[in-house]
Amino acid sequence: MTSTTQLINRQFRLKSRPSGRVTKDNFDFVEQNIPELEKDQILVRTIYLSLDPTNRIWMSDMEQYLPPVQLGEVMRGLGIGKVVRSKNSKFKEGAYVSGVLGWQEYVVSDGRGAWPLTVLPKLPGLSLEIMAGAAGMTGLTAFFGFFEIGKPKEGETMVVSAAAGAVGSIVGQLGKISGMRVVGIAGGEEKCAWLKNELKFDAAIDYKNPDWKKHLEEATPDGVDINFENVGGEIMEAVYKRMNLHSRFVLCGLISGYNDTDDKKSRLSIAPALMKRIKIEGFIITDYVQRFQEAATKLVMWMAAGKIKHKETIIDGLENAPESLNLLFDGGNTGKLLIKVSEP
Ligand SMILES: NC(=O)c1ccc[n+]([C@@H]2O[C@H](COP(=O)([O-])OP(=O)(O)OC[C@H]3O[C@@H](n4cnc5c(N)ncnc54)[C@H](OP(=O)(O)O)[C@@H]3O)[C@@H](O)[C@H]2O)c1
Numbered sequence: 001m002t003s004t005t006q007l008i009n010r011q012f013r014l015k016s017r018p019s020g021r022v023t024k025d026n027f028d029f030v031e032q033n034i035p036e037l038e039k040d041q042i043l044v045r046t047i048y049l050s051l052d053p054t055n056r057i058w059m060s061d062m063e064q065y066l067p068p069v070q071l072g073e074v075m076r077g078l079g080i081g082k083v084v085r086s087k088n089s090k091f092k093e094g095a096y097v098s099g100v101l102g103w104q105e106y107v108v109s110d111g112r113g114a115w116p117l118t119v120l121p122k123l124p125g126l127s128l129e130i131m132a133g134a135a136g137m138t139g140l141t142a143f144f145g146f147f148e149i150g151k152p153k154e155g156e157t158m159v160v161s162a163a164a165g166a167v168g169s170i171v172g173q174l175g176k177i178s179g180m181r182v183v184g185i186a187g188g189e190e191k192c193a194w195l196k197n198e199l200k201f202d203a204a205i206d207y208k209n210p211d212w213k214k215h216l217e218e219a220t221p222d223g224v225d226i227n228f229e230n231v232g233g234e235i236m237e238a239v240y241k242r243m244n245l246h247s248r249f250v251l252c253g254l255i256s257g258y259n260d261t262d263d264k265k266s267r268l269s270i271a272p273a274l275m276k277r278i279k280i281e282g283f284i285i286t287d288y289v290q291r292f293q294e295a296a297t298k299l300v301m302w303m304a305a306g307k308i309k310h311k312e313t314i315i316d317g318l319e320n321a322p323e324s325l326n327l328l329f330d331g332g333n334t335g336k337l338l339i340k341v342s343e344p
Contacts, residue, residue: 003036004034004035004036004037004043004085004108005033005034005035005036007033007034007043007106008031008032008033008034009031009032009033009034009104009105009106010029010030010031010032010104010105010318010319011029011030011032011074011075011102011103011104011105012027012028012029012074012075012103012104012318012321012322013027013028013030013072013073013074013075014026014027014059014069014070014071014072014073014075015027015028015071015072016071017059017060017061017071018056018059018060018259020259020260021259021326021329022056022059022322022323022325022326023322023323024322024323026059026322027075027103027322029319034106034108035108037085037087037108038087039087040087040088040110041087041088041108041109041110042083042085042086042087042088042091042108042109042110042111042117043083043084043085043086043106043107043108044081044082044083044084044097044101044106044107044108044109044117045081045082045084045105045106045342046079046080046081046101046104046105046106046107046318046341046342047079047080047081047082047096047128047340047341047342047343047344048079048080048128048129048132048314048338048339048340048341049077049078049079049101049103049318049321049338049339049341050077050078050079050080050132050133050136050137050138050336050337050338051077051321051324051325051327051328051337051338051339052077052078052137052138052328052337053253053255053258053328053329055075055076055077055325056258056259056325056328056329057258058075058076059075060258065284065286074102074103074104075102075103075321076100076102076103077100077101077102077103077321078098078099078100078101078136078137079098079099079100079101079102079132079341080096080097080098080101080120080128080131080132080136081096081097081098081101081107082094082095082096082097082344083095083096083097084106088110088111090111090119091111091117091119095119095120096119096120096122096128096131096344097111097117097118097119097120098117098118098120098131098132098136099111099115099116099117099118100115103318103321104318105318105341105342123300125304126300128344129312129314129336129338130300130303130310132312132336132338133166133310133312133335133336133338134166134170134299134303134308134310134335134336135296135299135300135303136296136336137285138166138167138170138336139166139170139295139296139299139310140285140288140292140295140296140299141167141252141285142167142168142170142171142174143170143174143295143298143299144283144285144287144288144291144295145167145171145228145250145252145283146171146174146175146178146226146228146250147174148283148288149248149250149281149283150226150228150248150250151226151248152174152175152178152180152226153180153225154178154179154180155179155180155181156180156181156225156226157180157181157182157183157220157222157223157224157225157226158171158172158175158180158181158182158183158224158225158226158227158228159183159184159185159216159220159224159226159227159228159239159242160172160175160182160183160184160185160228160230161184161185161228161229161230161231161235161236161239162185162186162230162231162253162255163184163185163186163191163195163201163204164184164186164187164191164192164194164195164334164335165186165230165328165333165334165335166333166335166336166337167230167252167253168184168186168228168230169195169199169309169310169311169334169335170299170308170310171228172184172195172199172201173199173200173302173307173308173309174308175226176199176200176201176307177302177307177308180225180226181202181222182201182202182203183201183202183203183204183205183216183219183220183224184199184201184203184204184205185204185205185207185212185216185231185235185239186204186205186206186207186331187206187207187208187331188206188208188331189206191204191206191331191334192204192205192206194311194334198309199309202219203215203219205219207235212238213238216238216239216242217242220242222244223242223243223244223247224239224242224243224244224247225243225244225247225248226247226248226249226250227239227240227243227247227248227249227250228250228252229249229250229251229252229253229254230252230253230254230255231253231254231255231256232253232254232255232256232257233254233256233257234256235256236254236268237267237268240268240272241272243272243276243278244276245276245277246276246277246278246279247276247278247279248278248279248281249273249278249279249280249281250281250283251280251281251282251283252282252283255328255329258329259329310335310336311334311335311336312335312336312337312338313327313332313333313334313335313336313337313338314338314339314340315327315337315338315339315340316339316340317339317340317341318339318341320339321339324337324339
């Protein structure tokens with residue numbers, strides 16, 4: 001077996017904070033030798049890197065829920081990898097793990113600390129792509145935001161923005177499982193057709209159509225009981241206007257503003273929240289880490305029963321990570337966006 005020191009790691013280190021869109025120039029793409037493993041350490045080869053809107057937040061020095069990635073550091077990123085060497089009995093060689101692997105081909109870890117690695121179960125039908133998305137961080141975000149903050153009731157109406165994306169597509173299907181009227185907002189006719197025909201949303205609004213606000217009104221004749229907010233800006237304002245008495249506003253993300261240098265796109269008048277007793281609550285998925293197992297099990301069961309469908313947009317090659325992140329801001333992905341770094 002080759003010694004780890006004969007393997008070369010390639011990694012993206014943050015060189016400068018992006019202003020607006022991310023470019024390759026914001027990073028140094030460096031090669032490094034891998035050190036000899038110490039006791040309790042493992043070597044993980046990255047298979048899938050998850051590209052997430054939060055990567056863009058971590059690159060900035062805006063106020064955020066984690067320390068920003070520092071200049072010179074390996075770019076932080078979630079992923080799924082395979083244990084290729086192990087000096088730790090908890091992680092067997094050949095096991096698949098998920099966690100913060102970083103934008104790199106290999107990571108040396110003891111599996112503990114602020115970002116513990118989780119060994120993934122080997123179950124028939126449970127692919128690595130599902131574990132990186134629909135039953136992974138984005139599926140869990142949909143689950144906890146929808147059930148814990150949305151507090152769904154049968155017969156109510158939910159609107160979800162970025163509805164054809166990783167989180168939004170699962171949220172909408174959880175709404176259908178819960179007996180809600182589900183209205184998705186997405187960019188383009190093709191995505192809207194997928195939401196209606198495949199995922200069985202009751203309506204899908206193409207916000208690129210100039211009449212989208214009228215279409216939103218028509219699709220929500222009884223107002224909105226849950227707004228699952230992924231986008232912010234003009235879309236958020238239009239949905240907010242239609243929210244009902246005692247409705248819930250699940251503040252999951254504000255992607256339309258992440259490339260901005262100011263917060264101009266995200267303004268809401270707070271008065272309607274008082275008059276209509278709207279509950280607005282932000283959350284970060286790590287708040288629910290103790291309950292991931294329980295939620296992932298339910299998501300997988302619904303997938304096996306055909307009640308939750310999932311899609312992935314997969315880009316080959318770690319070297320494409322920086323520019324591929326922009327697909328999230330251009331709507332170039334349907335479902336979960338992944339970078340395939342190496343073969344399983
Ligand atoms: N709170 C948490 O813990 C947590 C965890 C994960 C994700 N999130 C948030 O959830 C949201 C969705 O994340 P995701 O990973 O599932 O990404 P995603 O929805 O798979 O991808 C982002 C999508 O957002 C849409 N979009 C981008 N810019 C837009 C704009 N200016 N106006 C309207 N739509 C726009 C695009 O779809 P279109 O083609 O439809 O424009 C794009 O495909 C993000 O806001 C993210 O920050 C929060």
